[in-house]
Amino acid sequence: xxxxxESRLSELAIQLPTPATPAAMYVPFVTVGxxxxxxxxxxxWAGERKYIGRVGVEFSLDEGKAAARLVGLHVLAQLKxxxxxxxxxxxxxxxxxxxxxxxxxFVDHPAVINGASELMIQVFGDAGKHARAAVGSSSLxxxxxxxxxxxxxxx
Numbered sequence: 001x002x003x004x005x006e007s008r009l010s011e012l013a014i015q016l017p018t019p020a021t022p023a024a025m026y027v028p029f030v031t032v033g034x035x036x037x038x039x040x041x042x043x044x045w046a047g048e049r050k051y052i053g054r055v056g057v058e059f060s061l062d063e064g065k066a067a068a069r070l071v072g073l074h075v076l077a078q079l080k081x082x083x084x085x086x087x088x089x090x091x092x093x094x095x096x097x098x099x100x101x102x103x104x105x106f107v108d109h110p111a112v113i114n115g116a117s118e119l120m121i122q123v124f125g126d127a128g129k130h131a132r133a134a135v136g137s138s139s140l141x142x143x144x145x146x147x148x149x150x151x152x153x154x155x
Contacts, residue, residue: 005087008123016077017045023141029082031154035094036082038150041074042141043067051145056106059145064100067146068115075116075150076123083154091153093120093130099147101140109134116148 002010009016020041022028030037043050055064075096076087083089098113100106113134120128140147 003086003088005090005123009087012122014073014123016080017073019077019081020044020074028078031082034091034153034155036079036152036154038075038078038082038152040097040099040141040147040149041071041078042144042147043070044074045070049142049144052143053145054101054103054106055112055145056102056108061108061111064102064112064145065115067144068098068100068113068148069119070115071146071148072116072119075148076119079150079152082152089154090124090127091155092127093124094151094153095131096120096133097149098132098134099137099140100134101138101143101145102136104136104138106136109136112146113148115146 019028026039028039051067053059080087096116100109100112117132120130
């Protein structure tokens with residue numbers, strides 16, 4: 001029987017991607033006590049990297065927000081793996097750290113990372129509300145437009 005969060009994902013027509021394997025010398029998540037630290041995730045689908053470029057140059061603000069939402073799906077996929085398949089173990093989203101590849105004059109980083117923040121609230125309700133950082137960067141791994149790491153409290 002599907003859990004409460006799995007039912008919510010189905011209701012929202014959200015399909016989680018396969019959790020990405022690390023691209024370097026790190027693990028995708030670490031659990032310490034009741035906290036899960038999710039390593040930085042990037043936008044991809046079916047093994048293909050998406051949103052290669054910078055927000056404010058190759059991508060609009062809305063496209064950047066869509067990239068952040070896609071990255072949020074990867075965060076959730078890693079979280080599900082950390083919870084051994086049971087997202088009902090999630091107590092709350094504690095923090096998201098969002099990085100946006102953009103030119104120096106771009107200042108709408110928070111609006112871009114809202115793509116992931118809104119996803120967490122859609123999926124977890126009030127437990128999806130979190131602390132957050134949203135910063136700009138001249139480049140990100142593999143040339144992607146957005147990278148996000150996260151911390152969750154679990155049971």
